[in-house]
Amino acid sequence: MTGRVTPPSGARLRLDRVLHALGDPVRLEVVRRLARDGECSCAALDGGRPKSTMSHHFRVLREAGLVETRAQGTTHLNALCRASVDAAFPGLLAAVVGAPEG
Amino acid sequence: MTGRVTPPSGARLRLDRVLHALGDPVRLEVVRRLARDGECSCAALDGGRPKSTMSHHFRVLREAGLVETRAQGTTHLNALCRASVDAAFPGLLAAVVGAPEG
Numbered sequence: 001m002t003g004r005v006t007p008p009s010g011a012r013l014r015l016d017r018v019l020h021a022l023g024d025p026v027r028l029e030v031v032r033r034l035a036r037d038g039e040c041s042c043a044a045l046d047g048g049r050p051k052s053t054m055s056h057h058f059r060v061l062r063e064a065g066l067v068e069t070r071a072q073g074t075t076h077l078n079a080l081c082r083a084s085v086d087a088a089f090p091g092l093l094a095a096v097v098g099a100p101e102g
Numbered sequence: 103m104t105g106r107v108t109p110p111s112g113a114r115l116r117l118d119r120v121l122h123a124l125g126d127p128v129r130l131e132v133v134r135r136l137a138r139d140g141e142c143s144c145a146a147l148d149g150g151r152p153k154s155t156m157s158h159h160f161r162v163l164r165e166a167g168l169v170e171t172r173a174q175g176t177t178h179l180n181a182l183c184r185a186s187v188d189a190a191f192p193g194l195l196a197a198v199v200g201a202p203e204g
Contacts, residue, residue: 015198022121023118023125028117
């Protein structure tokens with residue numbers, strides 16, 4: 001299986017949806033982890049949480065335009081859409097990723 | 103009636119709760135308006151929405167530590183807790199308030 005789930009383009013990024021996607025502790029942790037470590041598999045990011053729960057969180061992140069996911073064999077690899085989010089909302093990811101834990 | 107609903111102190115501000123509070127179009131509009139115009143009454147911010155709806159939104163904003171409300175006679179005046187949010191999460195409000203509409 002190959003392919004890429006296309007996130008919204010920069011032009012369609014909506015600030016309220018981006019903030020909503022970030023406003024959950026699990027999704028926030030995923031975004032901060034992707035910012036720190038780069039592309040990660042779903043398994044590396046689930047922290048032992050149920051697959052259905054994580055599927056929901058990844059869908060919210062993708063639909064907001066924060067994360068893109070590509071299939072590599074049977075693995076899904078996730079990456080932060082840093083360039084498009086930075087272009088739409090300068091300084092937002094830097095503030096979120098740079099903030100202290102908690 | 104006088105008094106002030108005390109928001110969380112800077113030490114207790116949580117990034118996920120702040121982002122959750124910002125991640126709603128009505129609350130985001132309120133925060134951007136307070137950043138632009140300073141202290142505003144609830145009535146000036148409701149945009150014709152029902153009082154019960156706005157009470158909920160103001161509660162979420164207060165509980166996240168983004169807004170503080172003080173009573174002046176029968177009016178409630180709301181202000182952005184800019185200093186404490188800036189101290190806890192530098193650059194976050196600037197990015198959110200400075201972002202283009204929508």
